[in-house]
Amino acid sequence: MTGSIERQAELVEAMNRPEKPSADQRQRYMYESIRQRIGMLHYPPGMMINEMQLANEFGVSRTPLRRVLQQLSYEGLVDIRNGIGTRVTDIDMKTFKDIYDLRILLAESMGSLSPNWVTERHRKGLDEMIARARDLKENKNIDGYADLSNDLETLICDLIGSKPAREMTDLLYYQVARIWCTFLPNLDWGDALGETLEELQGMSDALAANDVGTFGKVRAMYLRTMLKKVSRYISSE
Structure with a gap:
């Protein structure tokens, strides 16, 4: 949420409109939703994130979802390992x-x-x-x-x-x-x-x-x- 209350409202509104939201809006919505779930412990430390399940939930392919997970990895909230998957990091x-x-x-x-x-x-x-x-x-x-x-x-x-x-x-x-x-x-x-x-x-x-x-x-x-x-x-x- 690098910005304003208005931007958050705009994202939610865009996702709920009959017309298709932009790729940027979808990616931002996914990022903020997953990050909030981690912060609220809905995705607890050690949990493996099911990419296919999340992609289906957000109605996207795995490619934009992986970009979101890469960002969360950069921020230290998930750990991505080839051949293993994406895991919510432990609390440091x-x-x-x-x-x-x-x-x-x-x-x-x-x-x-x-x-x-x-x-x-x-x-x-x-x-x-x-x-x-x-x-x-x-x-x-x-x-x-x-x-x-x-x-x-x-x-x-x-x-x-x-x-x-x-x-x-x-x-x-x-x-x-x-x-x-x-x-x-x-x-x-x-x-x-x-x-x-x-x-x-x-x-x-x-x-x-x-x-x-x-x-x-x-x-x-x-x-x-x-x-x-x-x-x-x-x-x-």
Whole structure:
């Protein structure tokens, strides 16, 4: 999702139109769908991906699907081996902290990395996420939380004007999203959603003031909290 909420909506709309979507739209849709399944642990580490099954699901030949899998391999989410197949990679806890440290630096720099203009669409989108988080706090749903996190990441990327910074932010998020999903069931749900609501409210206040820099600092603070939580859990095991 190297871009905007609007692009995601356009992709879904294009796939649902009576006329045939473009090759680029199909490939992007496949890429985002498979990447999200990996991030949400619907495709868990170690799972072998059935290329023929996926090609049939998306209504494509194996050639464009393999291009998508090559991209996911480059991003470290799958491992492709000749004669064996495509396997979802294991979670790399060794680089977990390094990735979070870089994500924190990128978030703290949002105000200086050619920030995009804050629009009413961003504000309304965040308000909707706050409502969803409140509902999730009362009604535990891991997939619902993952969907919320993915949508928030899309909004964050939409506020970053620098293409390299936006692409790096997006790449790093999906490299560790499944780690957070793995540990979330072992953490206190009320505390986790309470912290998420605090983050979203802080971001909402920043957008109300058209302040992308403060928005990024709120994000960085929350990432530090997440890193400490997972690190403490790992140390206690």
